[in-house]
Amino acid sequence: MTFESEMLAARQTFVVECRDLLDEMEHLLLGIEDTDDPQENVNALFRAAHTVKGSAGLFGLDHIVRFAHVVEAVLERLRSGEIEVSTELIGVLLPCRDHLADLVYGAEVTEHATDEQEATTDALLARLAPFVDENGGAGSGANAAEAAADGAASGERDVHLSLRFGADTLRDGMDPLSFVNYLATLGTVQRVRVIDDLLPEADAVDPERCYLAFQVQVRTAEPIERVEEVFEFVADDGDIRVLNPGTPAGAWQDLIDSFGDAGPAVAEILREFGAFDDAAVLDAATAIADAVSGVPEPATPAAPASKAASTTADAARPAPSGQGDKAASGQGDKAARDGRNIRVDASRLDRLIDLVGELVVAGAAASVRAERTRDGSLLEAVDDMMRLVEEVRDSAMQLRMVPIGTTFARFQRVVRDVSTSLGKDISLVITGGETEVDKALVERIGDPLTHLVRNAVDHGIESQEQRLAAGKPARGTLRLNAYHESGSIVIEVSDDGGGIDRDRVFAKAVERGLVDESASLTDSEVYDLIFEPGFSTAPQVTDLSGRGVGMDVVKRNVKALRGTIEVDSRRGEGSTLRIRLPLTLAIIDGFLVGVHGSSFVIPLEQVVECVELPSGVPDRNCMDLRGEVLPFVRLGSAFALGGDKPKRENVVVVESAGTKIGLVVDSLMGEFQTVIKPLGPLFEHVRGVGGSTILGTGDVALIIDVPGLVHRFGDRERARQFEAVAAHA
Amino acid sequence: MGLSYAGDLTVQTVAERLPELLAELPEDGELELDLSAIDEVDTAGLQLLLVIKREATARGCPLRLTAVGDSLARLLALTRLDMRLDPARDTAEGETA
Numbered sequence: 001m002t003f004e005s006e007m008l009a010a011r012q013t014f015v016v017e018c019r020d021l022l023d024e025m026e027h028l029l030l031g032i033e034d035t036d037d038p039q040e041n042v043n044a045l046f047r048a049a050h051t052v053k054g055s056a057g058l059f060g061l062d063h064i065v066r067f068a069h070v071v072e073a074v075l076e077r078l079r080s081g082e083i084e085v086s087t088e089l090i091g092v093l094l095p096c097r098d099h100l101a102d103l104v105y106g107a108e109v110t111e112h113a114t115d116e117q118e119a120t121t122d123a124l125l126a127r128l129a130p131f132v133d134e135n136g137g138a139g140s141g142a143n144a145a146e147a148a149a150d151g152a153a154s155g156e157r158d159v160h161l162s163l164r165f166g167a168d169t170l171r172d173g174m175d176p177l178s179f180v181n182y183l184a185t186l187g188t189v190q191r192v193r194v195i196d197d198l199l200p201e202a203d204a205v206d207p208e209r210c211y212l213a214f215q216v217q218v219r220t221a222e223p224i225e226r227v228e229e230v231f232e233f234v235a236d237d238g239d240i241r242v243l244n245p246g247t248p249a250g251a252w253q254d255l256i257d258s259f260g261d262a263g264p265a266v267a268e269i270l271r272e273f274g275a276f277d278d279a280a281v282l283d284a285a286t287a288i289a290d291a292v293s294g295v296p297e298p299a300t301p302a303a304p305a306s307k308a309a310s311t312t313a314d315a316a317r318p319a320p321s322g323q324g325d326k327a328a329s330g331q332g333d334k335a336a337r338d339g340r341n342i343r344v345d346a347s348r349l350d351r352l353i354d355l356v357g358e359l360v361v362a363g364a365a366a367s368v369r370a371e372r373t374r375d376g377s378l379l380e381a382v383d384d385m386m387r388l389v390e391e392v393r394d395s396a397m398q399l400r401m402v403p404i405g406t407t408f409a410r411f412q413r414v415v416r417d418v419s420t421s422l423g424k425d426i427s428l429v430i431t432g433g434e435t436e437v438d439k440a441l442v443e444r445i446g447d448p449l450t451h452l453v454r455n456a457v458d459h460g461i462e463s464q465e466q467r468l469a470a471g472k473p474a475r476g477t478l479r480l481n482a483y484h485e486s487g488s489i490v491i492e493v494s495d496d497g498g499g500i501d502r503d504r505v506f507a508k509a510v511e512r513g514l515v516d517e518s519a520s521l522t523d524s525e526v527y528d529l530i531f532e533p534g535f536s537t538a539p540q541v542t543d544l545s546g547r548g549v550g551m552d553v554v555k556r557n558v559k560a561l562r563g564t565i566e567v568d569s570r571r572g573e574g575s576t577l578r579i580r581l582p583l584t585l586a587i588i589d590g591f592l593v594g595v596h597g598s599s600f601v602i603p604l605e606q607v608v609e610c611v612e613l614p615s616g617v618p619d620r621n622c623m624d625l626r627g628e629v630l631p632f633v634r635l636g637s638a639f640a641l642g643g644d645k646p647k648r649e650n651v652v653v654v655e656s657a658g659t660k661i662g663l664v665v666d667s668l669m670g671e672f673q674t675v676i677k678p679l680g681p682l683f684e685h686v687r688g689v690g691g692s693t694i695l696g697t698g699d700v701a702l703i704i705d706v707p708g709l710v711h712r713f714g715d716r717e718r719a720r721q722f723e724a725v726a727a728h729a
Numbered sequence: 730m731g732l733s734y735a736g737d738l739t740v741q742t743v744a745e746r747l748p749e750l751l752a753e754l755p756e757d758g759e760l761e762l763d764l765s766a767i768d769e770v771d772t773a774g775l776q777l778l779l780v781i782k783r784e785a786t787a788r789g790c791p792l793r794l795t796a797v798g799d800s801l802a803r804l805l806a807l808t809r810l811d812m813r814l815d816p817a818r819d820t821a822e823g824e825t826a
Contacts, residue, residue, distance in 0.1 A: 169772075170740040170771075170772060170773050171740070175771040175772050175773075176772045177771055177772045177775070177804070178771075191807075191809075192809075193808065193809060194775070194779075194808050194809075194810060196776075196779055199776060199779060199780060201784070201787075202747075202751055202780050202781070202783070202784035205747065205776075205780050207743035207744050207746075207773060207776065208740055208743060208773060210773075210776075212772055212775065212776055212779075
């Protein structure tokens with residue numbers, strides 16, 4: 001691998017790593033005003049900005065460095081208490097973060113900024129100017145201690161570097177030796193020593209793991225930050241320390257301690273390099289080799305040591321001085337944790353899921369054929385195989401599951417931006433963020449959710465004056481919640497606003513010709529009207545308690561994901577929009593039924609039970625299910641299938657969103673696992689059908705869209721019963 | 730017995746090389762490695778040599794590097810690992826890269 005290609009690979013990793021840091025920055029900025037201890041956020045922010053800048057510098061992305069440098073300088077002043085957290089400052093830093101993200105993502109394509117980006121940089125730098133020190137020296141101010149240490153040792157001198165790299169450094173495509181080589185561009189690499197204390201026995205060694213640490217002496221005139229910047233990119237996973245000659249004893253002591261058992265060897269190297277020659281510390285360190293009992297306190301008290309040690313070391317060091325063992329084990333934990341996670345290209349994962357889907361279909365075909373042979377041992381073998389295929393499918397699906405929390409977290413920003421622009425005070429409460437959902441779904445639910453959140457902030461929650469007048473707290477609350485419910489994920493967006501004005505929605509619907517004036521509708525039916533396309537086109541509708549702008553688009557998006565959306569609302573108390581989505585898009589467990597010679601698949605999650613259709617229910621489309629009235633639909637007539645009624649009919653009881661209906665079918669053919677193939681665009685608007693699938697026999701079966709059917713027939717049937725009861729009374 | 734290797738000794742190849750080399754370590758007698766045809770050595774390669782060397786010493790069958798290429802020689806000299814791996818090459822001078 002050449003240095004060039006290493007750098008290219010590393011640069012891609014750079015963008016990925018920075019993405020996490022930038023997300024973290026946004027999160028921190030948004031949380032900073034609400035937290036009790038902003039100092040912690042400020043420190044983390046500073047580190048993130050610092051790391052982005054340093055990594056960018058390593059790749060020669062000067063336009064990023066130029067911008068990040070000033071952002072970092074402002075954060076540094078914030079950190080040192082020279083300026084304070086203010087809404088104004090956060091208001092400037094947020095767009096700065098966005099711009100930084102824009103620049104970083106741009107770096108994947110080109111090394112240079114576009115003119116537009118440069119213009120934004122300049123504009124933002126101008127906005128940052130009031131927060132930067134007058135002498136303009138970014139990074140000056142609070143770095144005084146460091147600067148002083150530098151000043152004392154400016155000019156050419158021998159800088160000592162202690163480099164412990166992260167365990168995955170090699171796997172990540174970086175070679176520690178390249179970094180050492182790269183130092184040659186800053187000065188002369190005088191000496192390099194290898195520490196191999198962590199290198200295990202031959203049979204326990206993982207040859208691709210990085211075990212080696214290095215002690216390096218470089219003669220250079222560059223300031224210490226320049227040297228550190230070379231390692232910014234790996235500093236987080238490793239322990240990188242850069243020390244000037246004349247650095248106080250405490251920092252050297254720390255360095256020796258950080259190597260734990262190898263401390264004496266390191267002390268020996270320091271002595272050999274002449275990097276540090278406090279006999280008291282070095283002798284003490286060497287003495288530990290004999291007395292393994294513990295690490296004695298340093299002979300010379302470590303007064304301003306921590307500040308003199310670089311910020312990088314501060315960030316990377318898990319424990320304070322004098323606890324080398326702890327530091328080492330802390331690193332071990334991190335290494336172990338890193339080892340448990342791998343990044344996988346999403347397209348490879350999708351390919352795997354596709355294949356598993358095909359495998360499921362092929363398995364089902366084999367199973368059907370085996371069934372026909374009535375060969376016991378073959379059937380057993382196929383059963384075993386199908387069980388494994390199911391397990392493979394489940395674990396493959398698990399790979400795609402991600403917590404929805406990251407998507408939710410994005411809305412902090414949306415809520416903040418929209419509410420500020422409207423002059424409202426709204427807090428966002430997130431619950432159920434750990435609920436897992438298919439990654440493809442997460443990506444596609446973002447837009448509809450944004451719409452709902454904006455709507456709730458814009459129209460759902462009243463202005464502060466209205467709220468106070470209604471006796472509510474001035475600060476509105478928006479809630480995002482997620483949970484699993486019978487094979488679905490439910491996402492709720494609720495506000496504590498004024499709720500939906502039922503009468504006005506109804507009046508508007510009548511005016512629009514969507515419903516008849518005399519129609520008696522339930523509350524939920526009225527609320528559902530806001531999803532009608534006709535509603536969104538009316539310009540006045542925006543003030544109608546607000547819902548209606550593009551709600552039909554939201555509903556269409558949700559439907560495209562095989563989901564449903566419903567509204568709950570109470571006047572004066574607020575509204576809840578509930579989106580129900582399947583956990584995954586690709587495969588379903590179905591229940592195969594036959595109707596007049598055709599096959600249909602009913603999603604198993606929605607099947608409650610199967611019963612025989614009692615004789616003597618001639619025309620009324622409802623039956624008695626253990627004392628409960630169950631409306632049912634004859635699939636044969638619903639889909640206008642010709643053919644004779646068989647002697648015995650069965651009812652599959654299905655449930656969707658709390659409503660039960662029965663589907664009358666001819667035969668029950670059992671569970672069937674299948675891959676959903678979407679219907680062509682021509683059939684997109686066919687109601688009651690959610691997709692198609694190929695059966696093992698090669699026949700096509702339609703997948704029943706239960707919520708659609710329940711909606712279409714359940715309500716109609718209930719209305720009819722209601723009328724019947726009313727007529728009776 | 731003697732072995733010679735060509736190509737790279739890097740993170741891409743170490744996973745294959747390690748078991749190969751361990752298998753080649755004789756029960757007794759010494760193993761001679763000719764690395765003069767090795768093009769590139771990275772940290773993983775260096776680690777590999779150290780592991781093999783240590784294992785060889787533990788088994789009592791000394792490992793000798795009969796020849797090394799220029800870049801490896803420079804690396805070993807810079808890191809002073811030449812003293813441990815003892816390549817048959819005059820690398821007494823050359824502390825700096």
